[in-house]
Amino acid sequence: MSSGEAGCIGARLQEARDRVFAGRAAELGIFRSALAGDAKGLAVLYLHGPGGIGKSMLLRRFAAEARAAGRDVLEVDGRIIEPTPEAFETEADAVLTGDRVVLLIDTFERCQGLEGWLRDRFLTRLPVGALVVIAGRQAPDAGWTYDPGWAGLMRTVALRNLTPDEAAAFLDARGVPRRTHDALLAFTGGHPLGLALAAAVAIQDEESTADWEPSRDVVETLLPQLIGEVPSPTHRRALEVCAHAYVTTETLLRAVLGDAAASTFAWLRGLPFVESARSGLFPHDVVRAALEADLRWRDPEGFAELHSRLRRHLFDRIRTVPESGMLPAVGEFMYLYRTDRYMSDFNSWRGEGELVLLPCEPADHPLVIALAAEVEGAESAELVRFWLGRQPEAFRVYRSTRSGESVGFSAWLRLTEPYGEDVDPVIAAAWKHARGTAPLRDGEHMAVSRFHVTSPGYPKVSPVEDLHQWRFVAEVARAGPRLGWSYIAIRAVEFWHPYLTSLGFDTTVDRPQVGEVRYMVFAWDWRAQPVWTWAEQKTRLMLAHVPGVPGTPDEAPAPTRPTELTVLSRPEFDAAVRDALRALGRPEKLAVNPLARSRLTVEHGVSLQDVLAQAVQALHKERSGEKYHRAVATTYLRGRTTQEAAAARLGLPFGTYRRHLVSGVERVCDALWRLEIHGADGDGHRSA
Template identity: 45%
Template sequence: MAREDCAPAEGGVLADTLAQARMRNFVGRGEELDLFRGALAGGPGAPLVIVVHGPGGIGKSALLQRFAAEAGTAGRRVVTIDACTIEPSPSAFEEAAAEVFTAERPVLLVDSFERYRDMEDWLRDRFLPRLPTGVLVVFAGRLPPAPLWKADLGWSEVLRVLPLKELGPGESAALLATQGADPALHAELLAFAAGNPLALRLAAEVAAHDNDANVVWTPSRTIVEQLLSHVVGDLPSPAHRRALEVCGHALDTTEDLLRAVLPGEDAAELFAWLRQLCFVRSGRFGVYPLDVIRDSLDSDFRWRDPEQYKTMHRTVRRHLVERIHNAPEKEALRATGAYNYIISRAEWTRKFHGSREESGAYEEPSRPDDADELVAMARSVEGEESARIVAFWLERQPEAFRVHRRYSSGELLGFMAWLRIDTLDDEMREADPVVVEAWQCVSAAAPLRQGEHLGVARFMIHPATHHRPSRSWDLVHIRIIFELLRANNCAWSCVVTPRPDFWEPLMTYMDHFRPPGAAPDADLGHGLFCHDWRAVRVEEWAEGIDARLLSGPPGRPADEPSTRFRALSRAESDAAVRDALRTWLDPDGLADNPLLRCRLVEAHDADHPVEALREVIGKAIQRLEANPRTRHLHAVLTMTFQSPSTQEAVARRLNMAFSTYRRHLARAVDDVRDRVWQWETQGRVPD
């Protein structure tokens, strides 16, 4: 949009041109203007003092300028005071405001009111009560007035407090238009600025000079630095800076989180400081900055000190994962949302998540009376075959289904299911070809062992945004991560999506890959992305995501998982333990044992795998000796495999009949194999 000619009118002054430009470029704030016009007109219930407050860059000064123009049009004398330009003392304020005592029904407009914090009591109790009847006063500052204003029954009738919020999407777009921003860039500019007028103007100005149609617009360092300098300013100490960095990264910040990330610092004092910042809001689960400030703080820290950024991120992540593992489900699910948030801070991941402008949604377990509606929804979106499969799983695993509803109305937006498959019976084979495909793929790669299961993210049906990013789809991501981090004995996870090419970068980022041997996506009508949790366990999985957080979209093909480990079947594990016992005295024999490629041995000592294998099996043997009932088995086993004697010689030394000796030996070997298998499936060797 071309700008109008701003040259001064002949015979005028620059102030006239500036006033015209301000009126022309001012957008939004309809409610605030209506209140001010009502105050100008007077009448019953009209306020005599208005306090406008909000963070830097939110448009307080622009609103005061518009108030001045409105008052001038109404024929009122306007007296303006900018606290940044005069000494913050009663005498200086009295001198600057002297005209309000002599003019007829003047309007007093005071900007940067936060600078008068120390003399607020004087203004409320000494200055304002002396004003002549008919004076209208507007204070604008970053901080709200002290609670004593509202506590006074007199002030509660004549004072109005207006927290100035971000512009809405339509108002933000109108502001960009007044700045001449290219409409093709509006979506990116609006997503960055999140309704903050200063951020919108800075972004529009920079975009006008650096516009490249072939490059997706992102905020430059200049924009981020100017915004943070204006809104955040100087900080009291390095500890306060670190607390603000945590607040800019986490979904919600609490004293508990600060205590975990900043040990040795006064978490209570830092949290109290965060709460009083004008650009920080208090919510149900902690404090959080305005969106544009949050994003600017996080991107600035990531750019300024990548290593410290990763250290902070890992500490926050470990704190959240611990809550996911140990907290009750409702709190753990909230922690999962916070975890999903911090691993989605990379700019390239934003395209896979819902927009801030969408209305919120929440998840709840499906109820029996939801079943018909879920089947009907599947039929309308994916057809009769999908509806039949949904009905089947609602009958077999109703607890697997989660529905998503709109916060404001409770309207059903969609649903998903997390299926747990530990065996594939004939009914499942006939009912759901997608689950059959997933089962066959993971079985061909590394079959499930006794007690393990396959977790399948299935359906994810949302009529309005089917398999497209949305706030309700964010709930799908959170539920999947919750199940991955919380589930016990989940050997494989598999995510099914009809849009594999779109979701593949995110699936690769989450370490889920197309399994070898899967049919082509075009033949299936969907894509499968799988992860073997016995090969890459939770902690390594999370560390891998941390490593990729700063590296951009994954570059390696999603069908080539990089792991040198394999999950043995029970029979393979038992045979490997037996071979290890037989070759106990031969290091070269142990060097080829299949257990060396298992995660259990690597986790015990990755640098010395043969020694680690010896130690793992040695601990299993020691358990025999520790139990009085099996101590004789320990003697049989150690004398058989840890000495060069024959079995007949060992039986004679133990003064046992050979048949008794062989029976004890078999029991001892079985016990060791059972313990090694138990530790492998549990993922750890007890201390």
């Protein structure tokens, strides 16, 4: 094709785009003023907004207007460049030497890690008269605002949905009948890409009326336009995984599709509406929403099964990944529950790659103490100093990957005895609650999630706050069954209380105060309600919104706590084991035994009778265990009998038999207690 033909096609493309372009008058006014030199030295225009909001279309319009004004235009796409300073400068170096060049940077979220370098190193070298437009999903970081030098040179614009008038013009330009405008706007909310997709359907539906609504047929019509032809049901399932998960990797696909994971991942990677990030693949927002809605309607049981598989896989990842990856793993797990109102309100799921979790090294201590003093006061800073001296390994620092600054920290204090309760009022409140409710048993410990300190430059819902709560989930998931109570001390009670209570946390009676700051302490007994029961309960609540899933109502029930397990002291536990042995063969008696509602049975999914039988059989493996096994098995497993008859059957003097029986039962109690406290594999790692 000749350059002339290419130019002709390009001109026709631009003419078609201009013809259907609608809205964005304010943004165009800012850009035109900057082009004309009337914007008081404006050098950088930063556009941000969610996917499909029209950033790329607006940039194309900017490019056309800049060329019409006689300016050279340089376009950089964050999707196709390597996110390194060297690669970016190679792509955009012409703007450093050109005369009044306009640089347009699209999809900046793909190279967001370059933001500090771009602001402080690259843009400062631009000649006067150059104009830069940055478009991405994330708002600019606080460095632009804090630097007075950029105050007069940079303007930030958050792109929103089109107004009703702009949306009407948008639909008019595409030939959509006026009678359907209100319905289409109600369906899309003015989202440009959603409007474009809905408009394409409405135009084809000649019988559409003012009562038009996005029926299931419409969704089915939209989806092929979004995703094209799907080669097989396996590929369709891969798309559904991609829509439900935060990001999709080949490993995640393998958990659902087995050996088909590699081929389907490669297929997903090549789709035009699927984007790649460092951590995996994800679909465009509108595609994700359409696929989810279609699957929930078309195959509610399949949706429930998919969610359960992903939940199990992602929960296991939290427990098994290295510490550096545990918080992203929690974020991916929590994203499965994003349709829960509170989950989406209090998790931002943004800032990927913006922060890293690091151990708090001695060199970090002065910064951590200073940040605590700035945010919570001098008294709290002294408590940070106290715990840094006792449990420095409990502290983690959240560090910006852009600036290297520490922007927050938290502590996960692990306590087996009431050390520090005479110093820290929060710790005193936690111990008081544990003693008065369900004391720790030998071998168990308490954890206190303490000092959720965030730099004042971040809002209440932000990447730092995400990491605070995600660390809590990660520490609980990785702690194993020896974790008894956990506590969270919260300052902004009015803000966080609805979220934490929606998750099932109780509050302690005491409201400890440190300096001028008063805390609310939220508690959870993980022995009575393990983390896997919490995940199951959140799943039930989420699936309650999916009509057609067996066992779930059409209306979501109010948040409730999962069924509590029985937590017994050691004397109560041993008594329950002895009662259960005597009740073997009598199901009605075993059903009311406390062990039938304990971690021994419920968490392992086995009956109390089987648990006891396995423990008795295991006596064989112990040193000199055969004689104890024979005494216990003959007495309790081989039919109801008297102890005298059991001794006679074994051919033992009654005194010898009694010694063997008592020792055997004690060993069974010991073995089951170890299982109760330490878990099946010794470190408490269980599947969710």
